[in-house]
Structures are given as structure tokens and as C-alpha cells.
Amino acid sequence: xxxxxYPIRDSLYLNITNxxxxxxxxxxxxxxxxxxKQYELWLDKEPTAEEIITAIGDPAxxxxxxxxxxxxxxIRLDVVKVVAKxxxxxxxxxxxxxxxxxxxxxxxxxxxELKGLIDIVSVSLxxxxxxxxxxxxxxxxxxxxxxxVIEFIKEAKRYIPEVEATVVDLxxxxxxxxxxxxxDLGVKFRIRPYYEETYVH
Numbered sequence: 001x002x003x004x005x006y007p008i009r010d011s012l013y014l015n016i017t018n019x020x021x022x023x024x025x026x027x028x029x030x031x032x033x034x035x036x037k038q039y040e041l042w043l044d045k046e047p048t049a050e051e052i053i054t055a056i057g058d059p060a061x062x063x064x065x066x067x068x069x070x071x072x073x074x075i076r077l078d079v080v081k082v083v084a085k086x087x088x089x090x091x092x093x094x095x096x097x098x099x100x101x102x103x104x105x106x107x108x109x110x111x112x113e114l115k116g117l118i119d120i121v122s123v124s125l126x127x128x129x130x131x132x133x134x135x136x137x138x139x140x141x142x143x144x145x146x147x148x149v150i151e152f153i154k155e156a157k158r159y160i161p162e163v164e165a166t167v168v169d170l171x172x173x174x175x176x177x178x179x180x181x182x183x184d185l186g187v188k189f190r191i192r193p194y195y196e197e198t199y200v201h
Contacts (some may be wrong), residue, residue, distance in 0.1 A: 002043045004055035015041050015069025017076050021101045023138040041070040049082040059090050066095045074102035084117035096121040100149035104141050114157040123153050125165040128177035134152045164188035
């Protein structure tokens with residue numbers, strides 16, 4: 001049975017879609033339908049907002065509720081907004097892990113719609129320039145994608161209290177150049193470990 005919600009340490013992750021606008025060869029979903037050999041994250045069907053809220057249970061036991069999973073959560077923007085609004089009066093911070101291509105996908109700036117609902121947005125920068133990004137992430141939107149991710153990070157600062165750019169620890173990515181980009185953008189920076197056999201956030 002597919003897992004909609006799965007805890008990792010003091011956070012609860014929400015798995016709401018398999019769909020993504022990238023086809024990153026390093027993504028763990030290409031290696032296994034299960035996360036940590038425990039949670040079946042390949043969805044048979046996309047859960048409704050009501051099903052997600054039920055799967056969360058008591059959110060007060062977590063420090064963060066994170067929209068993440070095996071796909072790009074902002075593809076399901078309306079569901080994210082409904083669930084986040086339901087959670088907003090409760091203690092946990094609400095985070096979205098995203099590839100930063102939502103504005104390309106929707107054809108509009110969706111970030112104002114997340115104001116007051118999302119506390120933290122973590123954007124997968126994953127490359128120091130458009131050429132490397134296209135090779136590493138294989139984006140559906142092609143060469144436009146990298147600049148759109150940069151613009152998404154800039155725009156996110158206007159609406160989301162905490163913004164970070166992240167990269168996967170791959171030898172093909174200049175991580176120090178990415179760190180400088182994040183600094184120039186005025187956002188936090190984090191290197192995400194790359195796991196092949198053991199999957200841990």
C-alpha cells in the first residue's frame with residue numbers, strides 16, 4: 001500500500017504525487033519504489049487533500065510537515081494550499097521541497113498564493129549554470145529551466161519567510177559555485193547527500 005505520509009526524525013513528509021518536471025538520473029525514485037526499504041512511495045493514485053490530512057494524524061508531534069515525496073509537490077498546487085491552510089493554525093512549521101519550476105509549469109507566479117501558508121521553501125538548485133542543470137536534471141522545459149529556478153528563488157524571498165537553495169553532492173556539480181550563487185541570491189545553502197543504497201533524508 002502506498003505511503004502518503006512518512007516520518008523521518010522529527011519531521012513528517014507528505015508524498016502527494018509521482019509527477020515531476022525533471023528526470024534526474026540520480027533521483028532515488030529511479031532506484032527503488034520504496035524509501036529506506038520501509039515506505040512504499042510510488043503512488044497507485046494521487047491522494048486527495050482529505051486523505052492527506054487523515055494520513056498526517058496529529059501534527060503537533062512533529063517539528064516540520066514537509067511536502068516532498070517521489071514527485072514535485074507544486075504540480076498539485078491546489079492540494080498543497082488546502083492542506084497547508086488546514087495545518088497553519090497548528091504548531092509545526094510547513095516546508096516545501098521543490099525543483100523551483102512551478103511558475104513554468106503553471107504559466108504564472110504561484111508564490112503569492114503560498115504567502116502565509118508556507119514557512120520554508122527548499123529549492124533544488126543542483127547546478128552552477130544552465131548547461132550543467134540540463135545535463136544533471138534533464139528538465140522537461142529544457143534550457144529555460146535553470147533561469148526559471150533562479151527567478152523562483154528570488155521571488156520566493158518576497159513571500160516565504162525562509163528560503164534555501166540545495167544541491168545534491170554529485171562530482172559533476174561545482175558545489176562551491178552553487179554556494180556563491182545562493183549567497184548572491186541572499187538565501188541559505190545546503191548540500192544534500194547522495195545515497196545509492198541507503199536512503200535517508
